[in-house]
Amino acid sequence: MPNKTILQGINEALDQSMEKDKTVVVYGEDVGYEGGVFRTTAGLQKKYGEERVFDTPIAEAAIVGSAVGMAINGLKPVVEMQFSGFSLPAYNQIVTHVARFRNRSRGKYHLPMVIRMPYGGGVKALEHHSESLETLYAHIPGLKLVIPSTPYDAKGLMIAAINDPDPVIFMEPKRIYRAFKQEVPDEMYEVPIGKARMVKKGNDITIIAWGALVREVEKAMDLVRNVDAEIIDLRTISPIDQETIINSVKKTGRVLIVHEAVKSFGPAAEIISLINEKAFVYLEAAPRRLTGFDITVPLPKGEPHFIIDPEQIAYEVKNIMAFEA
Amino acid sequence: MPNKTILQGINEALDQSMEKDKTVVVYGEDVGYEGGVFRTTAGLQKKYGEERVFDTPIAEAAIVGSAVGMAINGLKPVVEMQFSGFSLPAYNQIVTHVARFRNRSRGKYHLPMVIRMPYGGGVKALEHHSESLETLYAHIPGLKLVIPSTPYDAKGLMIAAINDPDPVIFMEPKRIYRAFKQEVPDEMYEVPIGKARMVKKGNDITIIAWGALVREVEKAMDLVRNVDAEIIDLRTISPIDQETIINSVKKTGRVLIVHEAVKSFGPAAEIISLINEKAFVYLEAAPRRLTGFDITVPLPKGEPHFIIDPEQIAYEVKNIMAFEA
Amino acid sequence: MLFENYDPLKGEMLQILDHEGKIVNDKLEPKINKDTLIKMYRTMVLGRVADEKALQFQRQGRMLTYAPNIGQEAAQVGPMAALKDNDWLVLAFREFNAMLYKGVTLEQAFLYWYGNERGSRYDDEVRVLPINVPIGSQINHAAGVAYASKLQKKDEVAIVFIGDGGTSHGEFHEGMNFAATFDLPMITVIQNNQYAISTPRHKATKAKTLAQKAIAYGIPGIQVDGNDPLAMYVAVEAARERAIKGEGPTLIEAVTYRIGPHTTSDNPKLYREDEEVERWMKKDPIQRFKKYLIDKKLWSEKKDEALHEEHKQNVLETFKHVEETGDVSLEEIFEYTYENMTPNLVEQMEYYKEYLKQGGNE
Amino acid sequence: MLFENYDPLKGEMLQILDHEGKIVNDKLEPKINKDTLIKMYRTMVLGRVADEKALQFQRQGRMLTYAPNIGQEAAQVGPMAALKDNDWLVLAFREFNAMLYKGVTLEQAFLYWYGNERGSRYDDEVRVLPINVPIGSQINHAAGVAYASKLQKKDEVAIVFIGDGGTSHGEFHEGMNFAATFDLPMITVIQNNQYAISTPRHKATKAKTLAQKAIAYGIPGIQVDGNDPLAMYVAVEAARERAIKGEGPTLIEAVTYRIGPHTTSDNPKLYREDEEVERWMKKDPIQRFKKYLIDKKLWSEKKDEALHEEHKQNVLETFKHVEETGDVSLEEIFEYTYENMTPNLVEQMEYYKEYLKQGGNE
Numbered sequence A, B: 001m002p003n004k005t006i007l008q009g010i011n012e013a014l015d016q017s018m019e020k021d022k023t024v025v026v027y028g029e030d031v032g033y034e035g036g037v038f039r040t041t042a043g044l045q046k047k048y049g050e051e052r053v054f055d056t057p058i059a060e061a062a063i064v065g066s067a068v069g070m071a072i073n074g075l076k077p078v079v080e081m082q083f084s085g086f087s088l089p090a091y092n093q094i095v096t097h098v099a100r101f102r103n104r105s106r107g108k109y110h111l112p113m114v115i116r117m118p119y120g121g122g123v124k125a126l127e128h129h130s131e132s133l134e135t136l137y138a139h140i141p142g143l144k145l146v147i148p149s150t151p152y153d154a155k156g157l158m159i160a161a162i163n164d165p166d167p168v169i170f171m172e173p174k175r176i177y178r179a180f181k182q183e184v185p186d187e188m189y190e191v192p193i194g195k196a197r198m199v200k201k202g203n204d205i206t207i208i209a210w211g212a213l214v215r216e217v218e219k220a221m222d223l224v225r226n227v228d229a230e231i232i233d234l235r236t237i238s239p240i241d242q243e244t245i246i247n248s249v250k251k252t253g254r255v256l257i258v259h260e261a262v263k264s265f266g267p268a269a270e271i272i273s274l275i276n277e278k279a280f281v282y283l284e285a286a287p288r289r290l291t292g293f294d295i296t297v298p299l300p301k302g303e304p305h306f307i308i309d310p311e312q313i314a315y316e317v318k319n320i321m322a323f324e325a
Numbered sequence C, D: 001m002l003f004e005n006y007d008p009l010k011g012e013m014l015q016i017l018d019h020e021g022k023i024v025n026d027k028l029e030p031k032i033n034k035d036t037l038i039k040m041y042r043t044m045v046l047g048r049v050a051d052e053k054a055l056q057f058q059r060q061g062r063m064l065t066y067a068p069n070i071g072q073e074a075a076q077v078g079p080m081a082a083l084k085d086n087d088w089l090v091l092a093f094r095e096f097n098a099m100l101y102k103g104v105t106l107e108q109a110f111l112y113w114y115g116n117e118r119g120s121r122y123d124d125e126v127r128v129l130p131i132n133v134p135i136g137s138q139i140n141h142a143a144g145v146a147y148a149s150k151l152q153k154k155d156e157v158a159i160v161f162i163g164d165g166g167t168s169h170g171e172f173h174e175g176m177n178f179a180a181t182f183d184l185p186m187i188t189v190i191q192n193n194q195y196a197i198s199t200p201r202h203k204a205t206k207a208k209t210l211a212q213k214a215i216a217y218g219i220p221g222i223q224v225d226g227n228d229p230l231a232m233y234v235a236v237e238a239a240r241e242r243a244i245k246g247e248g249p250t251l252i253e254a255v256t257y258r259i260g261p262h263t264t265s266d267n268p269k270l271y272r273e274d275e276e277v278e279r280w281m282k283k284d285p286i287q288r289f290k291k292y293l294i295d296k297k298l299w300s301e302k303k304d305e306a307l308h309e310e311h312k313q314n315v316l317e318t319f320k321h322v323e324e325t326g327d328v329s330l331e332e333i334f335e336y337t338y339e340n341m342t343p344n345l346v347e348q349m350e351y352y353k354e355y356l357k358q359g360g361n362e
């Protein structure tokens, strides 16, 4: 099987979905002629024409709001927010419409659409280019939120997202867009939305992460001796895969959640609460979270403090293993 | 002392702050001539003139964005979002600017401003008029989020918010705007931001709520015999009063958090996680949350299912008291 | 052509049927067939009667809340008559007459204001989007609908309504520009009813007309007497022609007036004079249109009385049905969040049922 | 007056100094004093030299990223020269020259692109807001600044910059309308440099000019040759007069061209022809202005060489200082979230320090 990057996985998923299904359209700022500032959509306009792959004015509410209308009238739009920080001008559309059209119309209309957005830090970028805004989307009923961490999943989850009858927010860990390759089938396949990926089985502690941090967790576990960690790549943030998490914690009794998003009212809090609700009596140590600080992501000269690295994850694992109730 | 409603408390806080400080301005949709759709700002335009109290075009981003500029140039704007659901078009301004100007400019500029918004359900309203969006603001570093539940606190917290050097999101529980009166001093006073209110001391369980639900919790405890609950009105959602919560849980070992916001990735999750981090070994039962379902707030004919009432709180309290590890 | 002849910058406004019901512009009088004229009129009267009754029901505590359309009937029915069945109607929230004309049933329309989401599930073949509460955002939906029509080479257009107040919103700008940029088959009708809740039109923008906002998007804009159903018909007909030809969107400002309150929670006496209301009542679209139809021998006072009575009965009966629908079930509030309920939602619903079983109280 | 004479709907554009450096409109030639003329020119050359060097630094991996202004110097310096010290400058992100003219130091400006927030903390008396990344949102800030100036009866205006692409954003619409509605002392300059990243101006709106968007707000709009510093000066001077008199905002479209890439991550060859770039290089604002100054005997080629050399040394040295600033401290990233650090933030910082103490790695 050929080796591909996450970026290639996504591009291929878009390409093949457009080839197969004439109702798929791809658009956003600079996604057409140039193929996207990260070149995720490179080649598509040439192949599928300016009507199905196009550049829009800089107007995120229009990009998302028009996708709502297109989805109602028979298309499957896949739109790009150039960076997740620039999805905020479309936040009104996403919360008040994308998430709600099915419920509002009692099922008459539903919105098979995907909103793609590169997210996360560590790319030495300007302000608003490094955010991790999972919570803003995971907290909204009616949305699904997917984040791949590998090329294989990137392709399969994107195909699943396009085929999903419900709207999917698809966050792309831009830091690892081209960081590594993996064998990725040339054919189309789906990775199911709503199922976590078991990265590594283990018995001592459950470590949950997603996006660019999954690899950092793997690296961390090379640094910690004698701890047999179970590593879960959450992959779908909402709806969350309770089963995989709860089964793992029942086995290990210890848990660490790692994410780039800021801590307070962040995604790890939900996971910890779920564990309290479903596996409290199995807990052998206080569940912990290793996250971004509760600050604005610093510009590059301060960002190293903010970035979570394997050493820090290892430090936390040791803390949790040392916990005695 | 005269008895006043929450609405009167807020109106008086605005009035007295404007009287005292010429830099305070109040504006938003219909807040001027008419005095607001809830009449929270009634009388202010007459008293302070059309330049300091005014109606704007329907443009939430402009309302909030202009407040940023005013705060930079010497004013203290207090702006209204007509309903919290309509704060979303301003969400980009709030997240990318209101929360960040101090940090961005390394303290050269800071934003003494207040964004008021009636929030919550139970008023038999149309779509987008019943949301509880605490998480969207509490998760953003740089913002403070305050929610009063009594007339006394409404006045004192509003004065504190206006005087605060940092931007404050002020959510007003519209369901109880006029529900009851309380003795409220005629003078100006502050209720400190960042401190919870101990509604009632107790030893068996800690119940945390805010806004309209605080009274429902009080009513619930009239229904439960033999449980000595400690009731905390959180009052400031961010920055959260860890100390009060943790001290209480250390004493009771059991905890219930009640909020109208939807459950997943909601505010209770943060509180449960804090408790796990700081008082895990004191827990005698799994902390639980009683919240809105993970759905769009239903229109009035379905809303009764969604509304949390004292009976349901009582039911949950009994469940938690029955928990045995 | 039409749009070149009426330049909003020169203060020109299209009127065909004047306040007295006289044709003042016979060259432009549209050739509307008899059945359509009658359907237009019947809808306007139904809208009026339903509005008046709904206000009553609300005062009696039987209707939740309500946004009346009184005075704005022509601005809605004129456009609808100029469209085809397969055209899309994208709503703001004050288009009761347009909805009825386009096939939303009175029962559905009432059910919405009664507080039930079923009131936004119109019949399958009815191409109307649900009432849209967040001001301005519907323009972008219409642009998307129109994009899909164009891409799929369907011979159809999207018409979208917005209030005068709504034109200040960023979403109006983005949607208009998006539609113009891609020459989309979209028609925007601004119902300029002079107020956004308590805020008068002149306090919301310095533009002399709202129609001139079209210039920002490089498209035609026209001011039309919104109380003249014929003028509204003609403007929309011309806009539709442009749209279908691939020439892009048109902006139509219907100059009208909200005779009633903003909604039943509003007290307009707080912000406007009765005299102003009375002045506008003289421009009533229904009276005007009735005279036109009577002059054309298509209508009579006798028929009119009967029609009012018929509609009154219809409205009363329909509302009875609405009231019989009662509450929305627990299952229903969960069912439509996703195509399939997530395990989490199933659990929440079951938890609540368990609570109810144990004697819980809703 | 000026604005009535240049109607964007008629395709009129204000130009005073043509591509060859000749005055083509001597009635409008502004009487700018010598020192100001020289300051303008010096700033433009500094901007140019700094831009060219910054692109080099970035290629050498020493500068993080950079958005060059080459070709747009006149569109920025002309306006600044027409303002007073107490006027406010509200930035988008491609206004390096404007910033320098208004008192931002070269070091601060570089420090920002180097990736340090200190680069947005300009000196206390410098009335410049930090670089604003979210497109369009700065217009609303400027409107608010201007509102405060007006309310407090301060004799000052706010000038705000935006790109051609930015005019499509909803925030542009809301901010312009807000400022117009309240007759605020605001001046909006659109730097129409023909591109928004890869998207050409004509693909972003059907409006023939961006200046005509003013009509939507009932305010004057004018197209100006943005490579002509004198025309830009004159337009802004007139707009300032209006603003100070309480007549409200003005929209100025500066027609110019981005000679360089969007930022250092951009490859313009993907979306435009070299030939187009060359065509615009012939309209270079600096060459034109230099000829004007030489004709006026205010400048010479010799002085010019010296100036370039002076600026080059200045830029090299300044950047050395910037590089010496190194990393931002841990405390600093926490300190500015609130006036006082919350207990939660103190805890997070202390936790991290503890981790570092235990041998942790950043």
Ligand SMILES: Cc1ncc(C[n+]2csc(CCOP(=O)(O)OP(=O)(O)O)c2C)c(N)n1
Residues within 6 Å of the ligand: B029, B058, B060, B082, B086, B089, C094, C133, C134, C135, C162, C163, C164, C165, C166, C167, C191, C193, C195, C196, C197, C258, C262
């Ligand atoms: C984004 C948003 N902000 C505020 C509101 C509250 N609101 C409902 S109707 C209305 C006034 C609308 O005025 P206009 O557009 O003129 O329509 P009309 O009511 O006159 O038909 C406002 C401010 C809303 N629905 N959406």
Ligand SMILES: Cc1ncc(C[n+]2csc(CCOP(=O)(O)OP(=O)(O)O)c2C)c(N)n1
Residues within 6 Å of the ligand: A029, A058, A060, A082, A086, A089, D094, D133, D134, D135, D162, D163, D164, D165, D166, D167, D191, D193, D195, D196, D197, D258, D262
């Ligand atoms: C809200 C928002 N969306 C997208 C971006 C990403 N972005 C940065 S610059 C740019 C193009 C801006 O074009 P223009 O306004 O013409 O300014 P120019 O770069 O030409 O100076 C875009 C889309 C952004 N910064 N903000």
Ligand SMILES: [Mg+2]
Residues within 6 Å of the ligand: C163, C164, C165, C191, C192, C193, C194, C195, C196, C197
């Ligand atoms: Mg109106």
Ligand SMILES: [Mg+2]
Residues within 6 Å of the ligand: D163, D164, D165, D191, D192, D193, D194, D195, D196, D197
């Ligand atoms: Mg540009």
